[in-house]
Amino acid sequence: MLTETRSPLVEILSRQPLFRGLMLEELALIAQGSREIRAQKNEILFQKGDEPEGMRVLVMGQVKLSLPSAQGSEKVVHMCEPGATFGEAVVFLDKPYPVTAQATQDCLMVLVSKQSLLEALDGNAMLSRKMLASLSMRLHELLDDMETCTLRTSSQRVICFLSHLAPSGQPGQYEILLPASKQTIASQLNLAPETFSRVLGHLAGAGLIQVKGRSIRVLDSDKLRNFTS
Amino acid sequence: MLTETRSPLVEILSRQPLFRGLMLEELALIAQGSREIRAQKNEILFQKGDEPEGMRVLVMGQVKLSLPSAQGSEKVVHMCEPGATFGEAVVFLDKPYPVTAQATQDCLMVLVSKQSLLEALDGNAMLSRKMLASLSMRLHELLDDMETCTLRTSSQRVICFLSHLAPSGQPGQYEILLPASKQTIASQLNLAPETFSRVLGHLAGAGLIQVKGRSIRVLDSDKLRNFTS
DNA sequence: AAATTACTTTGACAATGGTCAAGTTTGATT
DNA sequence: AATCAAACTTGACCATTGTCAAAGTAATTT
Numbered sequence: 001m002l003t004e005t006r007s008p009l010v011e012i013l014s015r016q017p018l019f020r021g022l023m024l025e026e027l028a029l030i031a032q033g034s035r036e037i038r039a040q041k042n043e044i045l046f047q048k049g050d051e052p053e054g055m056r057v058l059v060m061g062q063v064k065l066s067l068p069s070a071q072g073s074e075k076v077v078h079m080c081e082p083g084a085t086f087g088e089a090v091v092f093l094d095k096p097y098p099v100t101a102q103a104t105q106d107c108l109m110v111l112v113s114k115q116s117l118l119e120a121l122d123g124n125a126m127l128s129r130k131m132l133a134s135l136s137m138r139l140h141e142l143l144d145d146m147e148t149c150t151l152r153t154s155s156q157r158v159i160c161f162l163s164h165l166a167p168s169g170q171p172g173q174y175e176i177l178l179p180a181s182k183q184t185i186a187s188q189l190n191l192a193p194e195t196f197s198r199v200l201g202h203l204a205g206a207g208l209i210q211v212k213g214r215s216i217r218v219l220d221s222d223k224l225r226n227f228t229s
Numbered sequence: 230m231l232t233e234t235r236s237p238l239v240e241i242l243s244r245q246p247l248f249r250g251l252m253l254e255e256l257a258l259i260a261q262g263s264r265e266i267r268a269q270k271n272e273i274l275f276q277k278g279d280e281p282e283g284m285r286v287l288v289m290g291q292v293k294l295s296l297p298s299a300q301g302s303e304k305v306v307h308m309c310e311p312g313a314t315f316g317e318a319v320v321f322l323d324k325p326y327p328v329t330a331q332a333t334q335d336c337l338m339v340l341v342s343k344q345s346l347l348e349a350l351d352g353n354a355m356l357s358r359k360m361l362a363s364l365s366m367r368l369h370e371l372l373d374d375m376e377t378c379t380l381r382t383s384s385q386r387v388i389c390f391l392s393h394l395a396p397s398g399q400p401g402q403y404e405i406l407l408p409a410s411k412q413t414i415a416s417q418l419n420l421a422p423e424t425f426s427r428v429l430g431h432l433a434g435a436g437l438i439q440v441k442g443r444s445i446r447v448l449d450s451d452k453l454r455n456f457t458s
Numbered sequence: 459a460a461a462t463t464a465c466t467t468t469g470a471c472a473a474t475g476g477t478c479a480a481g482t483t484t485g486a487t488t
Numbered sequence: 489a490a491t492c493a494a495a496c497t498t499g500a501c502c503a504t505t506g507t508c509a510a511a512g513t514a515a516t517t518t
Contacts (some may be wrong), residue, residue, distance in 0.1 A: 067372065069380040077375060089365035092358065098372045121357065128350065128357040129321065135364040136318035142371045143296065143327045146306065150378060150419045151298040154505070182466065190379050192506050197467055213466095213514080383475065411496065421476055426497055442484080442496095459518105466513070476503080483496070488489105 007031055012110060016057050017083050018130055026120060026127075033116025037109045045101040045109075052090040052097055054113045058082055061107030064184060065099045074100070076187040078141070079180055085134060091117055104180060149190040157189040158199045159224055162209070162216065172221050178214040203227070236260055241339060245286050246312045247359055255349060255356075262345025266338045274330040274338075281319040281326055283342045287311055290336030293413060294328045303329070305416040307370070308409055314363060320346055333409060378419040386418040387428045388453055391438070391445065401450050407443040432456070 009031040013019045019027060037056070039045060045056070048068055063080040077099055080086050090097055091114045121128050148157050165176045178185060186196035200216075203209045208224045210217040218224055238260040242248045248256060266285070268274060274285070277297055292309040306328055309315050319326055320343045350357050377386050394405045407414060415425035429445075432438045437453045439446040447453055 067376045067380060073380070075375065075379045077372065089368045092362040092365040093369065095369065098369050118358070121361070122354040125351040125354075125357070128354070128361070129347070132350070132357070132360060132364065133321040135361065135368065136321040139318045139364065139368055139371065140322065140324065140327050142368065142375070143306065146304065146371070146375065146378075147296045149375075150304045151296060151302070181464095193466075194468085194507085195505060198505095201467080422496070423477080423498080424475060427475095430497080462515100462517075464513105464515075466511105468511080469509090470507105472505105472507075474503105474505085477501085479499090481496105481498080483494105485492100485494080487492075 009034055009036065009110065012036075012059055013057070016059070016085075016110075018057065018085055018134060019127075022124070022127065026124060030112060030116050030120050033113040033119075034110050037107075037111050039103040039107045039109070041103055041106050043103045043107075045103060046087070046097050048098060048100045049096045052087060052095075052114070054111050055088040055091055055117050056086050056101075057110045057112065058084050058086065059108040059110060061103060061109075062105040062180070063107060063109075064102050064104045064180070066102070066187070068100055074187060075190065076184055077145070078138075079104070079184070079188070081179075088117075088131070089135065089138075104184070145188070154189075154191055154195050154199050155202065155227065155229065157191065158196065158203070159227060161185065161189060162218060163221065163225055166218070166221060170221065173217070173219055174221065175215060175217045178216065182214075238263055238265065238339065241265075241288055242286070245288070245314075245339075247286065247314055247363060248356075251353070251356065255353060259341060259345050259349050262342040262348075263339050266336075266340050268332040268336045268338070270332055270335050272332045272336075274332060275316070275326050277327060277329045278325045281316060281324075281343070283340050284317040284320055284346050285315050285330075286339045286341065287313050287315070288337040288339060290332060290338075291334040291409070292336060292338075293331045293333045293409070295331070295416070296327075297329055303416060304419065305413055306374070307367075308333070308413070308417070310408075317346075317360070318364065318367075333413070374417070383418075383420055383424050383428050384431065384456065384458065386420065387425065387432070388456060390414065390418060391447060392450065392454060395447070395450060399450065402446070402448055403450065404444060404446045407445065411443075 007028070010024065010027045013027050013031055013034070014022070019030070045063065058080045060082055063086065064076055065078040065080065065086060066074040066076045068074050086101060087097065121131060148160055152160060162176065165179070167174050182196055183193045186193045189196065200209070200211050203224070204211050206227065208219055208227060210219065236257070239253065239256045242256050242260055242263070243251070248259070274292065287309050289311055292315065293305055294307040294309065294315060295303040295305045297303050315330060316326065350360060377389055381389060391405065396403050411425055412422045415422045418425065429438070429440050432453070433440050435456065437448055437456060439448065
């Protein structure tokens with residue numbers, strides 16, 4: 001046992017933001033209660049209402065979290081990127097999943113069992129702190145989404161979304177690649193795909209952006225932010 | 230010191246759900262980093278964007294958490310009732326408050342400093358667990374609100390809201406008292422006050438409810454839930 | 459490379475819900 | 489109790505956004 005090589009799971013876990021800084025023994029313990037899961041594009045990982053299995057760490061790929069409606073439509077709540085965790089909130093409550101999760105790209109995930117996670121948290125204040133920060137972050141993001149969906153018009157929502165994707169060193173002009181399909185983004189913004197398309201067309205017509213498929217060039221970020229109607 | 234009577238703050242804290250089960254010494258430590266705050270009805274406790282001071286525990290009264298809009302309107306995000314905590318998410322991030330808090334009744338609160346809270350959490354896995362559960366709960370509630378605001382029509386939102394207020398032993402008929410002003414509830418449901426009023430009128434016209442000020446009598450919960458248009 | 463499928467755009471139209479204005483009720487304040 | 493302000497209701501109107509349909513484009517599969 002002493003000379004055992006680090007398991008691939010431990011290796012993977014050690015590289016995830018949530019677990020960075022943990023000691024090898026702790027990681028090994030968590031790894032013991034975990035398993036790798038692969039999913040291909042479009043696969044449903046779980047449905048709203050399903051009984052939770054544990055927390056998932058997304059290592060590679062992209063996952064869409066959404067609320068299904070009675071009429072078969074959906075509201076996209078969050079897009080998970082590598083390094084993100086999801087299904088964790090449910091570990092601390094005894095409730096079914098509040099959202100549906102679907103892979104939007106081929107995915108590699110780690111499923112950490114409820115029990116291992118709780119044990120790890122009990123023994124490690126730093127991990128608890130990180131977990132609290134992570135949940136708080138999700139709360140803030142959701143509040144932002146709420147703000148976008150309820151207090152803004154369709155144009156403002158799109159402008160807001162584009163502005164959030166601006167590279168950090170804010171030049172007036174920049175190019176972005178939409179992080180998901182236009183339908184998905186439309187749903188995140190609580191817009192019909194048609195409306196999203198029209199707004200982009202409208203902004204392009206006003207000379208503020210150029211749209212080429214998923215690639216969007218913002219020509220003047222200031223004018224864009226101040227655009228009305 | 231050994232014979233010191235329990236401070237009123239410790240007394241108060243010990244009765245809050247989050248701190249129930251803690252040992253007296255731990256409570257005393259938290260109390261040392263805390264202070265009582267009183268606020269009268271309509272007083273603003275903090276604004277979105279303000280620098281956070283710590284976590285608040287609502288002991289008595291009612292607090293409205295809302296997102297202000299550029300045009301002076303607001304979206305009510307949550308109504309806090311006694312025993313609830315708020316402003317905690319911000320303790321784990323270094324960000325300004327994401328919402329505005331206003332007393333909607335005369336309030337008694339305890340403000341727990343960031344430092345005391347973090348120290349208490351570091352030393353107590355059970356408290357961490359409770360805190361994680363509390364944040365998870367808020368996340369679930371917000372998701373529910375999101376669902377209500379984005380996937381339902383005005384009537385469905387109101388029906389959903391009324392159904393949530395039904396007493397547990399679900400009889401077909403029950404009476405409820407609205408937990409806040411109609412404008413506030415309308416904002417929570419992302420409806421104009423006029424629309425909320427009209428929907429209530431509509432439901433009353435259909436013989437499903439009776440409205441007398443803030444008191445609403447639901448005449449048939451099943452019919453109400455299945456009501457369309 | 460062809461074919462099939464999914465995604466996106468555009469147009470015409472309809473409806474839900476918001477806005478404004480005026481009146482009514484409720485509740486607070488003196 | 490009288491006055492005032494805030495909350496609520498009702499009506500008329502209209503704007504924004506969703507829906508439906510069809511065409512065009514991109515992407516994937518065989």
